[in-house]
Amino acid sequence: MWFCAGIVSQLTRNCGVSPAERQTVTELTHFDDSGASRMVDVGDKPVTARMARAEAVVEMRPETLATIRDRGLAKGDVFEVARIAGIMATRRTSDLIPLCHPLPLEGARVDFEILDSQTVRIEATVNVRARTGVEMEAMTAVSVAALTVYDMCKSIDRAMSISGVRLLEKSGGKSGHFVREPVSS
């Protein structure tokens, strides 16, 4: 059952939104009181040093990962191409995500770790001094790095999948320090 259809039938049945639900709605800061999406004005927030880390895992056949490791010994390492793609993607984030602020990023890195015979973990760290955070830049970096690994290996393993794209750490904003453990082997 598709959501579009669901919503339409729900509209027919019930055009009222309860007061409690309305309150929840206003928590989504990307919408104003009338419900219009916007790039939130962050002009009143202070400039602080902000950092975000995100991770993703790419799952593949053991033969595929063995091939990537072998390539790491030669030129044209898969992870090196994916690393460059991930770092460059941090600077394209506000071209991709509609309500994201453009930020003068100060640092970005992308690292790769082999968790087990069929799993690669990717972690990105992004830094800035700005009025808003860089979670989306870190999340975009790991996503694009993972997509690049997929692109480079899809000729031998079309069934690869990307999972666990999530925020690991965020610091520097008024919402406090968020941190959680990375996935491990």
Added chain:
Amino acid sequence: MWFCAGIVSQLTRNCGVSPAERQTVTELTHFDDSGASRMVDVGDKPVTARMARAEAVVEMRPETLATIRDRGLAKGDVFEVARIAGIMATRRTSDLIPLCHPLPLEGARVDFEILDSQTVRIEATVNVRARTGVEMEAMTAVSVAALTVYDMCKSIDRAMSISGVRLLEKSGGKSGHFVREPVSS
């Protein structure tokens, strides 16, 4: 004397890659025989009608998904913003993925389905008549749509995660018809 060659001979002497492994390495078509990455020349492949479908799921707290559903009743629907982001991303794919071919895309769509109280499934379909396929465009569309859902809801649920980014179907190339079942609730 080419630098690539220099490295390869040194690798042969020192880093020990077995002949069998070498064969696997050459299956990664994004690298040439010397190991250099490249945008593969597809000029000799025929122009055929090609299609690719990909999916991703976004997992979140039930309260978050309830909020998104409520928003669907008003203006500024989260899924509509994410849909636009995913469609636009199909056209930025070769700006993001280093060895991807630029293609004159002929159609793209992104759909959303609520699987259960905390899971949203996103599916993208992309069409082209070209010498190479559109898997990366479909994979990029679901990734960017999922990142946009994350961006719009992160103020209330920073722990959301994106999983199951994978190819569902691919047709039109010489590698044949690839198809698998979508994730279901």
Added chain:
Amino acid sequence: MWFCAGIVSQLTRNCGVSPAERQTVTELTHFDDSGASRMVDVGDKPVTARMARAEAVVEMRPETLATIRDRGLAKGDVFEVARIAGIMATRRTSDLIPLCHPLPLEGARVDFEILDSQTVRIEATVNVRARTGVEMEAMTAVSVAALTVYDMCKSIDRAMSISGVRLLEKSGGKSGHFVREPVSS
């Protein structure tokens, strides 16, 4: 009175759409039957030679236009900078317009005409052989050329305005030949 507000109150009053109205809705080809926006699949349309012309006018104080004319005598002509901006914008159209197809444009030109002492007319012509037309490329070219004239002269005439952005001619598609007269002095 804002539309957002209007729509919401209308929703409360009237969630039914009449059959006649439904028929009209489906004429907007950028939406599918369920109402979801999409990049329409044009794969079944034939490749034909297509052309579109669009125009815009920029209105300004006579002193401003006199200054632009004087500059035309020296280096750094305002119209030359705007012409380059308009031509380059034809190639960015699908980066800007969410449901627009990317096209391998074959030709583009932007011209300027002084209609009277305070009015400049801009005309753009774009050519392609493709499955869909180039109206948006021509419309975007005149808009960006006009915005560039505004940018370069805003320090002396902040009240300038851009009007009459419209399609003048379109040929090559199944919808037939559309043509109308340009604005004249």
Added chain:
Amino acid sequence: MWFCAGIVSQLTRNCGVSPAERQTVTELTHFDDSGASRMVDVGDKPVTARMARAEAVVEMRPETLATIRDRGLAKGDVFEVARIAGIMATRRTSDLIPLCHPLPLEGARVDFEILDSQTVRIEATVNVRARTGVEMEAMTAVSVAALTVYDMCKSIDRAMSISGVRLLEKSGGKSGHFVREPVSS
């Protein structure tokens, strides 16, 4: 009569620019004393909170506007797609306008108002703390939002036109507060 031709004949007749005219020329800050265009160095201007608002109107057949309103009741609202396009365009402004400064925008919103049975008004507001203003970002936002409305409705109303693209308000720079009334029904 085209301006290019006019300028050339004028060059033949009259290569002198009067002293009074010369003074006017130098007011165009995008050119230096030798007449070369440039991105003006704003390094000596103070960082201040700046805001700009701009508007545009889209004129169409009443049937077209009725169709847009009907769509507002379902998914895939024309104005919502145009809103996203306008907001994203604020961040592409310096990619489009040749001598425009890139700015770390802090807020952007785009709103739609139905003025009468055939006229839609679009208004954009952009905020930044920077050494130069955001007029071009606001002007570009309303232009791209209007072009998107055109794109989505052109299959039913090719003759739509965009008018009244102009600055409504600007504050925060040394040139003082500029403000004027929006167009009304």
Added chain:
Amino acid sequence: MWFCAGIVSQLTRNCGVSPAERQTVTELTHFDDSGASRMVDVGDKPVTARMARAEAVVEMRPETLATIRDRGLAKGDVFEVARIAGIMATRRTSDLIPLCHPLPLEGARVDFEILDSQTVRIEATVNVRARTGVEMEAMTAVSVAALTVYDMCKSIDRAMSISGVRLLEKSGGKSGHFVREPVSS
């Protein structure tokens, strides 16, 4: 002595262009008869398989080149990063060069050769089947690859220089086969 100044004084002295010179002017196909720049309409040219090769050299201190070579043994090879940058730049060419046609590139590669203790040669090859050639894509690829080498080594050798950016070969268009020898050590 700057050209701007020179041109202006020449304008004052001599506004006539001789008939012979006029003929030469029209050879620049990027301008029409009235002198306006344009993206030339290539719609009447046949689609043919086209190829272009270009080269550039980067000159540096022997210590710098030794460092690059050492890095080639580890991760993060300077040439690999530059190779990716060069390949990606082929797809950005029409974003950078004002009158360049956007083309659906079919193949691109960038190679590095150490000519002597202080000189690196870069060569790019680009392929397409289109109505116009890919010289600019190959020239842009070597330029951006060379700029990336500069960027990565500038902290130890600010005086590096890039030379000999030139076309080596071009085939597939009506202007015939152009080929010349690469620079050698």
Added chain:
Amino acid sequence: MWFCAGIVSQLTRNCGVSPAERQTVTELTHFDDSGASRMVDVGDKPVTARMARAEAVVEMRPETLATIRDRGLAKGDVFEVARIAGIMATRRTSDLIPLCHPLPLEGARVDFEILDSQTVRIEATVNVRARTGVEMEAMTAVSVAALTVYDMCKSIDRAMSISGVRLLEKSGGKSGHFVREPVSS
């Protein structure tokens, strides 16, 4: 266990990099200790007023340069198109150069000088107040301006070449004031 580390230890065993060479390697700030490329974190550097100047020369047949000069008398000056391309390229630098920081540029100019009957010199100056410098923006500006001259004249002189792309001056960072003489006729 990180993959980078794995490679490094293997290198230590097999590929023999001497301790002295290792020291040199770490001078390339775009790599971290493990050898991974990154966008260096400049968050701890102070914001200072920074400037960079770069130059390039374009060599061509005397007939080609004569044609460019003649065009300078009419509309559509080759140098004016190249100037706009160079200025716009300063703002695309971090889209092109993988490890380059995005910067809110405050000023940019590109100038042209005819050195002799077959040589044009291009100079770019870029300004910013930021934590890192603008050498790459100035180097990219002269490269893209030179490529544009090549593009506009290649129909009459395919053998043109671009040389001497190099930094002329850099000020404002902790590495001190770097300056050298431009090439002269």
